[in-house]
Amino acid sequence: MNDIEAGPQSVSEATDTQGGRFDQVMDLVHIDFNPWEASVHGWWQDPNKNFTGKKAKVVIELQYKSSGKWKTVAKGSKAAIKPGGGRGKRANARTACQSSDNGTWRSKVDVDVAGVIDAPIKTTSPEQVRPCSI
Template sequence: MKKIATATLCAALLMGAAAPASAGEQAPRPGPGVYASNGDHVHVSSTKPATASGHGWWFKVKGPGSKAKVTIWLQTRKKGAKKWHTVAKGSKIVKPSKKLNKAPSTWRANARKKCANRQVREWRSVIDTDIIGVADSPEKAVTKVRPVKCGV
């Protein structure tokens, strides 16, 4: 399976640490260092009933933080439609993966949506990583759109 990585990692490399506080302001939390969010393509789970499933994780290049809350949203639309519909959400506090392109099941968040039928729809997932106790940017990773036999 092809993973999202290059654009997310490039964006992460461009992020800087939080600016210092001015007089009278509270000091900001430490900046995020360099990290990337990633995930696999939405797919039909191998267990019954037929369920659309997606996983999200994070990879730390450098910087503070040893755990993060990873949130994943599954989105679908009819082929050719413009509007995405969020149909499932999942989150989990996890350690960073040791590899950018995959993570052990205990180190990733999962979202699932039961298929109403086996009609083909377009699917993608959106992944957000919030490192615990560390300021981070609002960017989210988005997986490549993929047709999946799972209607909702």
């Protein structure tokens, strides 16, 4: 794999619903070199098997900090995915790097399990400095 990552591999936060709890998960922002882009993936997990057979829509936002403010620079979504992550079971957001200067990044993920009412909570990653600016 030819990219730059640091710290923990993923960020996760539990979301309580009427039917139980599921986790909104994302990896940290990483830089791919072929092509040269900032990228992040989002998915969901069902650790307590509360939603067996259910699928969810996952929306991931890639955000860049400029002049002290966060701006969503890319958004990706994937509908009808099973829990667990991995190829085919996650949403991706990416944007091209303009220079190798350090930039400050974060991401947000929102999971909506089909037929399940949950609070409109987005999980936000910690900010990360990467050799990619836009």
